Amino acid sequence: MSGSVIRTAGLTKRFGRVTAVDGVDLDVRDGDVYGFLGANGSGKTTTVRMLLGLVLATRGDAEVLGLSMPRHRHEVLPQVGALVEGPGAYDQLSGRANLRLFDAMGRAGAAGGRRTRERRVGEALERVGLAGIDRRPVRAYSLGMRQRLGLASALLRSPRLLVLDEPTNGLDPQGIHEIRELLLELNRTGVTVFLSSHLLAEIEQMCTRVGVLDRGRLVLQDELSTLHGPTGRTEVVTVDADRAATLLGDAVEHREGDRLLVRAGDPGRLNRHLVEAGCRVSLLAPERRSLEDVVLEASQGTGDRRDRQERAS
Amino acid sequence: MIRVELVKLLRSRRTWVTIALIDALPVLVAILLAVTGVGPRPGSGPAFLSAVLTDGTLYPLAALAMVVPLFLPVAVAVTAGEAVAGEGQAGTLRYVLIRPVGRTRLLVAKLVAVIVFALLAVVVVAVTAYVVGVTLLGQQDVTTGTATFSGTSLTTPELVARTLMSLGYAMLCMLGVAAIALFCSTLVDTPLAAALGAIAVLIASTLLLTLDAASALHPWLITRYWLAFTDLFRDPIFWRDILRGVGLQLLYVAVFLGAAWANFTTKDVTR
Numbered sequence: 088m089s090g091s092v093i094r095t096a097g098l099t100k101r102f103g104r105v106t107a108v109d110g111v112d113l114d115v116r117d118g119d120v121y122g123f124l125g126a127n128g129s130g131k132t133t134t135v136r137m138l139l140g141l142v143l144a145t146r147g148d149a150e151v152l153g154l155s156m157p158r159h160r161h162e163v164l165p166q167v168g169a170l171v172e173g174p175g176a177y178d179q180l181s182g183r184a185n186l187r188l189f190d191a192m193g194r195a196g197a198a199g200g201r202r203t204r205e206r207r208v209g210e211a212l213e214r215v216g217l218a219g220i221d222r223r224p225v226r227a228y229s230l231g232m233r234q235r236l237g238l239a240s241a242l243l244r245s246p247r248l249l250v251l252d253e254p255t256n257g258l259d260p261q262g263i264h265e266i267r268e269l270l271l272e273l274n275r276t277g278v279t280v281f282l283s284s285h286l287l288a289e290i291e292q293m294c295t296r297v298g299v300l301d302r303g304r305l306v307l308q309d310e311l312s313t314l315h316g317p318t319g320r321t322e323v324v325t326v327d328a329d330r331a332a333t334l335l336g337d338a339v340e341h342r343e344g345d346r347l348l349v350r351a352g353d354p355g356r357l358n359r360h361l362v363e364a365g366c367r368v369s370l371l372a373p374e375r376r377s378l379e380d381v382v383l384e385a386s387q388g389t390g391d392r393r394d395r396q397e398r399a400s
Numbered sequence: 401m402i403r404v405e406l407v408k409l410l411r412s413r414r415t416w417v418t419i420a421l422i423d424a425l426p427v428l429v430a431i432l433l434a435v436t437g438v439g440p441r442p443g444s445g446p447a448f449l450s451a452v453l454t455d456g457t458l459y460p461l462a463a464l465a466m467v468v469p470l471f472l473p474v475a476v477a478v479t480a481g482e483a484v485a486g487e488g489q490a491g492t493l494r495y496v497l498i499r500p501v502g503r504t505r506l507l508v509a510k511l512v513a514v515i516v517f518a519l520l521a522v523v524v525v526a527v528t529a530y531v532v533g534v535t536l537l538g539q540q541d542v543t544t545g546t547a548t549f550s551g552t553s554l555t556t557p558e559l560v561a562r563t564l565m566s567l568g569y570a571m572l573c574m575l576g577v578a579a580i581a582l583f584c585s586t587l588v589d590t591p592l593a594a595a596l597g598a599i600a601v602l603i604a605s606t607l608l609l610t611l612d613a614a615s616a617l618h619p620w621l622i623t624r625y626w627l628a629f630t631d632l633f634r635d636p637i638f639w640r641d642i643l644r645g646v647g648l649q650l651l652y653v654a655v656f657l658g659a660a661w662a663n664f665t666t667k668d669v670t671r
Contacts, residue, residue, distance in 0.1 A: 102668075133670075139498050141669040164500035171498075175491030179412065191404050193499035240495065 092117050092248055092279045093138060097147035100133050107133045109303040110147065115281055115296070120274050122294030122311070123283040124382060130303040131283045132172050135252050138281075139169055152248060165193065168246035170254050174237025178226040182217060182236045183208060185225060189240050211239040216265060230257030238266065242273075249273065252283045267293055291378045301386035314381045317373045321354045323347045323361070324370035331366045348374060401505050405513040418478075419521045422471045426463035426529050434536035459533025460526040461563065461633070467525050468570045469626060472518060473602055476574045479517050480581035481595030483510035484664060485588055488671040503665045507586075511578060511657070518574040522567060554635070562637075566629040569642065573626050576649040577602065579656035580622070586664040589671065619644070622652055 093115035100108040108130040115121045125131045136142040138149055140157030149156045151163045176185045186208040191201070212218050215235040225233065234257050241249060249270070255263045271293065274280050284290055290297060297314060299307040307314075320340060325331050328345045341348040351357040358371050409415055484507075487493035496506065554562070581598035588594050605621040608614040618624055625645025631638040 136494075136668075136670065139494075140500070141494055141497060143666070143668060160500050161502070164498050167498070169495075169498055171494050173491060175493075175495050177408070177492060178490065184411075188404055188407065189495065189499060191407075192401060192496060193501050237495075 095149045099146040101145045111305045120280045122290030122297045125300035129300045168241030169250040174233045176225040215239045306385040320374040327366040401509040405509040430532045456533035456537035460529040463529030477581040477598035478595040480514045480578040482591040484585040486591040514578040569629045576652040579653045583656040583660040
């Protein structure tokens with residue numbers, strides 16, 4: 088099973104007259120940390136729900152772990168841990184009791200049965216930093232604790248694939264850092280992580296591959312390193328900016344005080360050129376595109392903004 | 401999954417509060433009867449109640465006759481209405497389904513839990529009523545037998561057998577209610593709406609039964625044969641309404657469970 092962990096072809100979902108997801112071709116490979124980016128309302132959650140067999144596709148196919156969904160959900164889902172649109176737990180029960188119940192649901196599968204349940208529950212709680220929780224009901228939990236509990240529930244069966252929708256929602260910076268470390272650690276042990284988020288920074292810090300959804304369409308899907316590719320310009324900061332600008336002439340495409348953006352094939356040669364001309368260079372680096380630029384370029388706008396449509400009459 | 405649902409049912413405080421509330425009415429009535437000694441005039445008031453004053457051991461039957469027609473259906477409708485819509489509202493439905501628990505299995509487990517709840521309620525009511533009846537209303541010598549509606553006597557084994565049959569019949573009626581509420585629960589987003597939907601069906605049925613113009617509909621109304629279990633205490637047993645009742649309830653269960661299944665298994669879970 089090398090290659091694709093999630094693969095969809097022309098995946099489409101219509102709710103009445105609204106097309107929420109439109110012909111999406113996802114390709115998530117084994118070992119990826121895949122960032123699924125999109126504005127609010129762009130169809131991320133609907134796509135995730137289709138992958139998990141919660142929402143039935145109008146058209147198109149979805150394969151998860153090499154088997155088609157939702158037909159093979161009973162073989163696929165035991166190997167998948169998921170957090171969909173916020174955690175869900177039985178409010179009146181404690182976190183531990185919740186995990187015990189969820190662990191008892193469905194077929195026991197490879198993870199084992201009742202005898203090893205306490206150990207699994209304990210390990211999952213330990214992993215997400217909830218080992219010390221008491222008997223308080225989930226009702227009394229903070230949003231961050233609920234989020235951690237949801238994650239623990241996703242980890243119960245040592246999944247091969249984690250599908251996480253906005254997993255850091257409600258966590259403080261420290262918590263976000265912990266969860267990021269946890270996910271990266273899991274990824275190192277071979278777990279593929281599919282991370283859906285509208286937070287560019289989160290995706291940029293963790294992911295190896297990125298897919299961008301815009302109004303239900305997948306407008307971009309590539310390795311993050313490729314997207315981050317050099318723009319062919321070099322950023323130069325020098326106190327002798329005037330002299331450098333005269334020296335380089337037309338190659339300077341943009342100037343902002345001491346900072347120049349120079350079109351140059353080889354930054355090393357540019358540096359020598361500047362230094363030999365007596366310019367004191369304090370910073371010189373090839374310019375890379377930021378993920379934000381890439382995403383804004385590829386997508387047309389935010390999903391929750393509704394501008395007035397002028398009607399021609 | 402059935403085990404999980406039962407654990408949830410038995411650990412829920414609401415289950416026990418509901419049962420306690422249901423149980424409170426027969427206890428109150430027993431106290432009133434014992435204190436005042438005034439029974440309902442023969443032929444009026446809840447079934448069996450006039451017989452109870454002479455024999456407290458009959459009180460469980462009287463208590464069930466009070467509880468089964470009104471309280472129990474409401475409690476069953478609320479519990480079954482919770483089944484899918486309640487999990488949806490709590491945000492747990494999606495996590496249950498991706499464990500994965502098959503949608504059909506989930507429906508069956510929910511239905512079993514509702515019936516266990518109804519049974520539990522009935523058993524609690526019957527036991528308390530027996531204790532309360534014997535202590536407050538006194539006891540005739542059981543060996544002399546207990547009077548039926550027809551004036552003959554039943555031996556204790558006969559009485560027990562007929563009581564169990566009437567319990568089974570009541571459970572089947574509750575299964576009908578549960579099926580309707582379960583269907584509503586797959587249809588709407590809030591458990592309250594589902595429960596009210598099912599209760600509305602019961603109210604409409606009860607109302608139409610009082611209306612002569614609707615007599616063509618009467619044999620098909622869900623509550624039409626609910627009280628037929630009293631026929632089990634005639635001598636000989638008057639089977640006609642009971643059998644019709646069984647058939648009608650099975651029909652309701654089949655139709656509404658089928659509809660619930662068809663709706664739920666093809667539904668987009670977006671909550």
